[in-house]
Amino acid sequence: MSSGKKVFIVGPGFIGWNVLDILIEQGYTVTGLVRRDEHAEGIKKSGATPVMGSLDDKELITKQTAEHDIVFHTATADHVPSAVAILDGVKQRASKGLNTIYIHTSGTSVLDDGAKGGEKSEKIYHNDKREEIDSVPDSAPHREIDLTIVKAQKELGAQAKIAIMIPPLIYGFNPKHKRLSIQIPTLTRFALKHGFAAHVGTGAPLWSNIHVIDLARAYVVLMHHMEDTSAASLLENPYYFCECTGDNEPSWQEMATVIGSGLHEAGKIKDPKPRTLPEDLYGDVLGDFTDAVVGMNSRSRANRLRALGWKPVEKDWRKSYLEDELPEIVKEEGGSFSGYKGVVAS
Template sequence: MSGKGSVFLLGPGFIGLEVLSLLLQEGYQVTTLVRREEARASLEKLGSKTITGSLDDLDVIRNAAAAADIVIHTATADHAPSPMAILDGIDERAKSGKNTIYIHTSGCSAITDDSGGEFASNTIYQDDKPETIDSIADNAPHRAIDLAILKRRKNLDTKAKISIVLPPLIYGKGKENRLSIQLPTMTRFAIKHGFAGYAGKGKSVWGHIHVADLARGYMTVLHYMESESAEKVLENPYFFAENGEEYSWERCAQEIGKALHKAGKIQDPTPKEVPPELYSYLFGVWTVPVIGENARNRANRLRALGWKPQEKSTFESLEKDEIPIILFEKGDFKGYAAPVAS
């Protein structure tokens, strides 16, 4: 397959816009699924073609996937019909003798535990040991969709190259000043309630990745899949993407408190445990799974392919890039309502 094949990209948001920029820089022909008409012009100005539709427009997605050499899904890890529609399109291509590359976005919520913040786990998942990832519970977050993709992957065999990327905590200022979810939500909570808080006991640990480094990771995965045989790609579907930083949720709250205290937004920088009655101002019933459990991993495969993180560290980015944007936000913050780790 040509290294500059046609690409169908779902999810031109926080992750997707970064990936789109790199694809266009490298000369790929990209078609992007666009929900809102007002977003179409900006994407086309960048150089992407667009088609209008949501993740529930399954015929649109299937037809676009059937027409593309490469499909990248960065929209959400928790929408089951859209990856199945993609795979239906890939099936159509396979029947006509065409191969497809498909990169699906899952997430490290899949490897969380039930620590409740009580401890930092010694369990570290490594993507060059796929059997350890295969051993996680079928009902883990994101896992049902991942398993459905893996079943179709097995049936397609060498007729398609399919990989799953599992990002950890993503941070950084993205395109159009877009921000991620976990640390910005904790920051908005602190501004509203006057203290930096963590869920549970705050001792559990997650890995981190800057969104720009993550996007370069997607491109590394893409180039690997382009250059390797389908048989080789079938050996392991998983790619982690972490930059070597791991922090407890208490440490994250501590750094948020320090930065907001320095900015004059809270009086006391000392982090505190958030009482459950305030979880609605974080992630509701998902607060502890999203910012209270362990999810430790190593991106051994990306590093073996030559990928290296290049961006600011988590807390430098938080203070210099993200908090200044949050401080300009208007309106009453009422928590993050979307099912980020459903």
Template sequence: MPSVFLVGPGLIGGEVLDLLLINKEYEITTLVRREAARPAFHELGVKTVLGSLSDKTVIASQTASSDIVIHTATADDLPSVQAILEGVQERTQRGQQAIYIHTSGASLLGDNLEGSYKSDLIFDDEKESSIDALPDSAAHREIDLAIVNARKELSSHAKFGIMIPPVIYGVSTRERRLSIQLPTMVRYSIKHGYPGMIGQGLSVWNQVHVKDLARGYVTLLHWMEQASCNEVAENPYFFCENGEELSWGQCAAEIGRILHKAGKVADPTPKTIPTENYDDLFGEYSGLVVGSNARNRANRLRKLGWRPQEKSTFASLEEDEIPLILQETGEFNGYAAPVASGTFESKK
């Protein structure tokens, strides 16, 4: 039975975990930060190791003893990725194969147009060269490059895949977790009393429901298990989008409609967010994370048989996410966790 080490059993990882548990085809171990979190996983038949992303020895050791590693905790933690690569290298030195699926993000593709217009540039994951042509300073790129460079050295025994999700939406099954981008826009709109957008809101991103994204990971994993090392080494990049492109202005308008209906904003009409309020979004990365263009096509996953199945972004917002957000208490002061790396320059 193949062994899987899951780093990050949260929004994405929790859904991937549930899918891997269905057919009982894998022996799964996950990294947990707190002792109190371990019993819930043990009840599911999942083993645990205690540690954080900064515990390189723990991560490297578990990677070295695992056939498969799936990192869904963050796209922006280089030390944990370096630890995984150390573990993968140890396996290859013993003549053992390894599979590593890493989570990046479509901010990698983002521009600095800050809502000024819809870009014509669409990335295709069958064209590896277009992604590799991105600047080293692009969001997430430093971390992705660590994997791309390791692939050159270790690809005779190791298989590397980089999943690049767009806007993720939906609510996780067991812990009722929410995604980042749209819920932050909702919380901003509630706090400030109007649906906000960056600039004119014309920039566009693709969308994917977290459950469809999790199916994408499992589709990718099953292909990587069957494909040769040489075949996998040809191109590490995979997009995962449901065919729905939305501008940030459209998202703000829908948030405004729903919040107006709930009595949370007086006027549903979107307004431009002043730069001095960006700390109530994503700080210096606000223009990139909820104001850029990041258009892409998941041609590779579709050719492997993956298809989106879940409800649309706006149906999910109205039926699932916003009702949960309206139950939240306490003051919202922006999204505090890291959302991007690199040296993206805002226009302001």
């Protein structure tokens, strides 16, 4: 149980709302930063207190952080000002002798190998070997903000407990929230618009994945570990991968095949066979980021979380897609989709 601890979640959306649900069940007092009235009403019904604002409201985020024992940033992996605002609040608490737990969300795009739909890679990253993560170039996706947090962690030392969760491709659907992930649903909407499922290049690269509810449980397992451990152990290694695939990561070509067959079975496209995605149609997927976000290798292993007792128990990506996500996507208005324009966490 929570022992009265207060939690602040920046971005209780696709990931964070599932974390929020678990924390409420465990007796924590939770506040969530939200942008829309409808979302505020949703998390209020889940038992949390909404605070209206955006990621650019630095003073608000710092103030809320300073008033909470535990902070999660689950909104995006690439908004530096909001992460800095949290760190400012953590430092304010440290100046008063108050320790803070802060879990930031990065993503395994940081492992980008530049494959762009080319070849499968045998390279697998293990988060119990920090040197493997430290070998990633400073220019890699998400790396700037990860390094900003690591620098602040060193400065704070024992005054704060800081960790960085690095999820892979996230899938899954919680019917209570009615929210979908990004990559596979975006490729599905593309297929509905153009009549065929697509993959970048050969589609051979592999990407580890995780069900969003398994990921939410992992955040809470990590949080409990941080409650019970010293800041020193986190200083040694703040990084945590979270995947459910082991050595069974699907390729992008395999994902496109399932999308095509699923839509064909649903009577939405005539030909289930996937094709290579033409570059002139990247705008209907993820624009300039298409060949990176849905075309690279990103293979990781959650050794540290498994050592803490966490294990994935939800449906695998294929079953989840066909049973839960695809039925929701085909209900949407088709034809007008013009690519995903938001920020991709993983």
